[in-house]
Amino acid sequence: MSETAYVAGAMITARDAPVRSTGLVGFVRGRLLNSPTNILLTAASILLLWFTIVPLTKFLLVDAVWHGSDRSACLPETLGRPVGACWPFVQAKFSQFIYGFYPESERWRVDLTFLIGALVLLPLLIPRLPGKTTNAAVFFLAFPVVAFFLLYGGGLDGFGIGAAIEALAIGADHLKAWGIPLASDAHVYLALLHDWLRNQGDALGSPVWFEFGIVATFVSLVILAAGGIRAFVGTVATFAATAVMIAALRLDHGGLPIVPTGSWGGLLVTLVVATTGIVASMPVGIALALGRRSGIPLIRIASVAFIEFWRGVPLITVLFFATYMLPLFLPGNFTIDGLLRVLIGVALFAGAYNAEVIRGGLAAIPRGQAEAASALGLSWWRTTRLIVLPQALRHVIPGLVNSFIALLKDTSLVSIVALFDLLGQLRAAFADPEWSSPTTLFTGFAFTGIIYFVLCFGMSRYSLFVEHRLNAHRRS
């Protein structure tokens, strides 16, 4: 055992106070200037900011021209100073950017559609508000119909019953043509019934309401018999809402004047293609994702092949496919609208991408969930519909929002196949010699860029918010 080896003989001088690590000074020292490399990086960053932010603000705000009626307002010669953004150009072309060539007197319809869409969508996006199921049903089922009749116009000239009987008759004719004998001439009776119903409706003076009434009564009674009083009330409410819609849009009297899709344009087309794309691609995506995980070999192979095919080709070739090839595949007397063709292509394309996102969600559901459901005696369909899918879809909301952002951006490609979306309108506006000035191009890009950025960035923030909320249990 050694003795105490060391005893301090003198007072040790007090240490310096530690370097401040809080507040602005601490922040600057710790995060910006803590090493020679970092000082260098900070200096470079400041220079970079100086060379981007300053000219940008100068261009967009300080040197910008705010009033004027043609290009001469934005020429440096007239102003005698360097010219920044030419905002009168945007003002002059604003309605084109939003509506394209939609007739001026009918633009309130577009505004109304935007308004209704926003009013239905907003409560859907706020998690705290109740009634999500009804809200989602309204947005995904009712809103597209309303939007279609509002934007496109036109009315109803018959209701479900007429169409159904006609389809049955056509089917019977087909079967006969293929030489399959029918038990009796069922289609003849169907056609007779159809004619009789039509005549009754015409006699009453309002065939739409007549057929609507028959369908509503029939369906409601079936629902009452099969699903009980709750379902019955829901069905009646749906029919009542539909009736209100028909009356409001005067669909029984031919509806609003038709605006052909060829004259749609601008932000309208961008939003229509993107929204329809995501809504239509959801069922496609769910079906493909389930198909890919199916235990039935051919269904799995077909789904994998479908998904890999659409994911392996660029969207632009899909659009070429929809524009040039699709019409050749349809019967000669059958033409579909240019916008609709593009929508079909976009829905299939986005469906394949969504399928992979949804598959991720399905894979994240523990096997025990489905096993517990089958232990309770639920069938595969019920297990999927009630247990697995709702959980899986909740998991992948952020992923779906991402694919919606991607779709919104990709929508700009339709301008290559002669549809004038926002970007297409921008290019068209550049061609106007009345506004050609050195800064017109930059101004146009700045304006549309801001629109795209606000939409996409807003959505990406929203998906972060949802992700955060869904993972609330993971945070400590």
Next chain:
Amino acid sequence: MTGEARRPPLMLRAKLRRALGGQAGWSGFALQVVLVVALAWIGHEIIDNARDNLATQKIASGFGFLWSTAGFGVSQTLIPYSESDTYLRVLLVGLTNTLAVSIVGIIFATIIGFMVGLGRLSSNWLLSRIAGAYVELIRNLPLLFQILFWYLAVLAALPQPRQSINLFDSVFLSNRGFGMPKPIGTEALAPFAIAIGIALLLVVALRAISQRVLFATGRQIVIWPMVLAALIGLPVLTVFIFGKPWTLDYPVLRGFNFSGGMRMVPEFAALAIALSTYSAAFIAEIVRAGVQSVHKGQPEAGASLGLSRGDVLRLIVVPQAMRVILPPLTNQYLNLTKNSSLAVAIGYPDLVSVFAGTTLSQTGQAIEIVAITMAIYLAISLITSALMSVYGWRMSRSMGT
């Protein structure tokens, strides 16, 4: 007795059920039959309609058109091409142009992407914020928008050829594109190339030897001087022996444009810039996620073993990060290649532009042309993803997981 009774009596039927219908059994079998019938019917309808429609529009079908004369010029070709060449040649020209812009885009996207991604991880607050802003800005604007911006707004604002920005009178930047000297190989090129090949082989061998020695004995052999000597020394030696491997053909301003040299059309520049900056934003996020996925304890463990910071990065962090980075990175490369099809919007003569665009409008053979175009992109995608799954399989084997 009991054993026989216990044997499942429906063994054969169950097997059949399984074989025909998968896990879902007979209902699965029924679904498969329905699927096959539906697909066959759709296929039949499509072929039938297409045949009728083509007959009424008097369009010939088949691939014979590939051998007829194209008769239009292409602004940039990497392989010899003239107007009297066939549509097949046009297809090849388009494909090489697509691959060229994709490769250039991939190289720059990787460089910018890694820089931005590491910048985002930097401890420097300002730098990480700037990198973050770059990512957010670029990712939230459509690619076509960015391509048009570079093409219509930025490159068109470059000076005329006469006032072009030039470097040492050999590299010219103007609104007619990017001109630079074109190397023309002499007979000394072959030995030069062989020398580079030998040097590369040497480097690979040296690396393998040093690694084996390191793992066997723990001794580190310093190889970089030898590597440098091989990579620089050998080629330089051939230059001394055989003379210059190439001469340069400089671009010269004649009239309103440059002649001679190598010229990149502005469309190429716009497309390459837009593709690489756009993909870089996505690659940056991939890199960030990859580096963050390496557990903090890993570099700490490396440091406690006495490895230097560089060695920790090279031997511990990067290999593990790469495992996470590579699959999505390949996806980005694929996306970039597919996105290069947007060239059609600005008229860069890529596959879609010259083949699915000009050739389609000249011949009207939509089915064949769109099918070929899709098949080429599909083949590129499938080959790449097959290579990636082989890589992933090897990786998971070597990591023992």
